[in-house]
Every structure is written in C-alpha cells, then in structure tokens.
Amino acid sequence: MKSHQEANSVHLRNDSDEPSSPGKDVLRVYGMKFCPFTHRLKLVLAAKGVDYEMVNINLKSKPKWYSSKNCDGKIPTLEVNGILITESDVTSEYVDAAYKGKTLTTTDPLKRAQEKMLLVQWGKSTSGYYKYAFGNDENDKIQGSMQIKEGFEKVEKYLKENGGPFICGSEPGLADYVLYPHLERIAAIIPIVISQFERLQEFYDKMQSDPAVQACRHSNELHRAFIHKASNGDVDACDVCVSD
C-alpha cells in the first residue's frame, strides 16, 4: 500500500481485488485523485500533520467490494481499526477533533455558524463548476460561470466583512480547507471569474503558500488534462498522471 507521499497509484477498478485491511491504528483514505471532496479531507489531514495511506478508487468503474466501505459508493471514506467514516464534512470534522495538532474548527459559536452558512451557499454554487467543466455546450459554460459567480459574490462579501485574508481570519481553518478545492479547479479552467473579486483573488493567492495546500496541489495543467479526458468519457481519466 502506498503512503500519501506516493499517492500516484492507479485507481482500483471493477475487477480489482480488495486491498488487505490497514494495519493497527493506520488511517486509510479511500478517494479519487481529482475529487474535490477527497481533496478537502487530504487538506485537513495535511494541516493536522496526520499520516495516512491512500487507496484510489475509479468512480467510473467501481470495485464491487467498495460498497462494503461506503453504502452510497461515494468518496471519501476514512478507515481506521475497522471503523468507517463517510461524508467529506464529517470526516474532516472527525480528523480535526480526534487528532492532535492545530485545531482547525472555529470555536466561537457565532463565527462557526456564519462559516457553515457560507459553505452551504458555496455548496450551491459549486454545481456551476461541473456544469462548466463537463457541460455539453456554450450555454452550459455561461450558466456554470454565472452560478459560480453567485457563490463568489457571497465569499467576497464575507471576506470584506471579516477582514480576511482567510474565511477563518488570519490563518486558514476548516472552512478554508472545505472551500478551497473547488476554487483550485475553477482557477485552472476559468481564472477570469476569480480575478473579478479582489478579496477572493487575495485568498486564493495566499492559500498557494499554505503548506497543506502545497502538499495536496495538482498543477492547473493536470486538472485541465483530467477534465479534458473525463469530459470525453474516458473511464481512466483519473489515471491521467499515471498513464501519461
């Protein structure tokens, strides 16, 4: 099994054998190299300094045994000592609460509530990313961009009001790591939308210097290569960096 430092392993497919159980107290993440939800969990693990092993799953050709790890067949799933934790927000909050290191969750109840409300709005606008990246025509791209822009307006307003530069204030926190993955992908394919928002652009730029972001970063070229292959129906698009 590869560690997360060697996470370029091929994604397991429909006919792949189930890997043997992780060793005692070894944390395992089932995910996909280009999945923004897996990316959230990886960022939190990196920011906390928690080591883990990565099992990549091909979502277009899922291994049959994966349904026993996640009843909905979704990623990411976290496994440790036979316990399985699913849902990207639940796994991220669990890692922050269960492992030592810097606390990423905002403790002030009102600020935490406001961050969560922002993330709900952000979650609505991120469907625009998929519409833009995987849509059928120019109309999908226009609609997708407009939907993303609505989310960006809310983030920009938030950053102006809290003073920024991060959602969580002067340092990146859980809300920043939850928000960032879709932003990295949008920056790779439609940077013009980000540059219209001063505070958001500053947030994006500053996140590039964060050690956790750097540890999990894919180049814009690699994101674009994945989207190109995936939108052409290539089942193995997630292995773009292995096969190329």
Added chain:
Amino acid sequence: MKSHQEANSVHLRNDSDEPSSPGKDVLRVYGMKFCPFTHRLKLVLAAKGVDYEMVNINLKSKPKWYSSKNCDGKIPTLEVNGILITESDVTSEYVDAAYKGKTLTTTDPLKRAQEKMLLVQWGKSTSGYYKYAFGNDENDKIQGSMQIKEGFEKVEKYLKENGGPFICGSEPGLADYVLYPHLERIAAIIPIVISQFERLQEFYDKMQSDPAVQACRHSNELHRAFIHKASNGDVDACDVCVSD
C-alpha cells in the same frame, strides 16, 4: 409579538407587514408551526431552556420582506441583535454552543461522526414522508413507506449497536432532537412502520416523556388535520389550529 408559550399566532402572509425588530438580546425564530426543520430548533431551544419569540411564516404565501431574513426563503431563521442564522442544523448547533445549560452535542469525536453519518442516511429517507403524506396516489404511499423503512432499518441497527435507548445514549442529545420531528409526523400517519422496529418504537415511546418533546408536541390529530388540508392545496393549512 407572541412568546413561544403563545405560539398559536396566525402565519404571516404575502401582504403582512414586517414585525418590528426583536428587543435587545431577544431571540426570535422565524418558522412554521408544522415544519419539521423548525421543530428541530424548537426542541433544542426547549431542551436548553432558552426563551424566544416565534414569528410564523406562511410558506405558501410568503411575506416579501422575509427574503431579507433568509436569502433562500427557507425556515427556520434565527434572529438576535440584527444577526441572522439559517439552516436547521446550523441554528441548532449554534444554540447548543452559544447558550448555557446542558450540552446536547456529543463530545466524543467518533460518536459524533457516527451520529452525523446516521443523520445523513435519515435525511435521505425522510423524503419518503413527503411522498407518503403529499403524494398523488397509492404508488406514492407504497414508495414513501419503503423509503422511510430503509431509514428506520439504519436507526434500528444504530440503536442496537449503541445500546440506546436514545441515539446519543442514555439521555436525548442533539442527534435525537434532529431525528425526532419526522418520526412524530410518521407516527401520526403511518404508525405501523415504526412498530415493526423494536428499538425505534422504544426510542419513540421514551421521547414522549422528554420535557422538550412535550413542550413542542402537536397531537397526531393536529398533524393529520394539517396534512389533510395541505395536501388538498389549502394555502392556509398551517393555520389549521387557529381557524378551527
């Protein structure tokens, strides 16, 4: 403005004036008398012993000014000193964290993660309630019941594994108050589905003795009267107990 002890006020309609702002430090809930999401927040407020005033909103004829309280026009919304908090889970967690009294949120990170995963599964099955209650024909009722049953199977398994009688263990906690409102409604219209599950039935029965549940309880007859009127397209169904 009525306090929550006098919450039988008529629901404000499209042409209703905006009520004046709540007084300093007065907590106001915008909600709807039969809304299970508002019910979650009311249960948490009751369990914490937090006083509040209630503004009922007619969701079928929304006051225009309500969009300034909640950009999605949804309920519940919490207002205090000009600050607005939305989303039923965010408002509930906020109240638990911000106000004194018994802590309702489970502190053990793994247990909390498992409760949240259960609530995600529960959230998927509760759409079966709407299909049953407001569906068009017998097929909708059958499909709705089956969907609810899937959620019940997961809750039953959870209660068996954690020993119950509540989701949070020996005392009701946040997860219990989030789960309960749909259960009360299902018990009012299809009790046969609950009685198939021993632990779930025990949970439901024990919740009836909880002071917060008692403070917010509608009778089964009242739930049924609301559903009867609402499914017949009566815009004022939410005022069933005012007009009857």
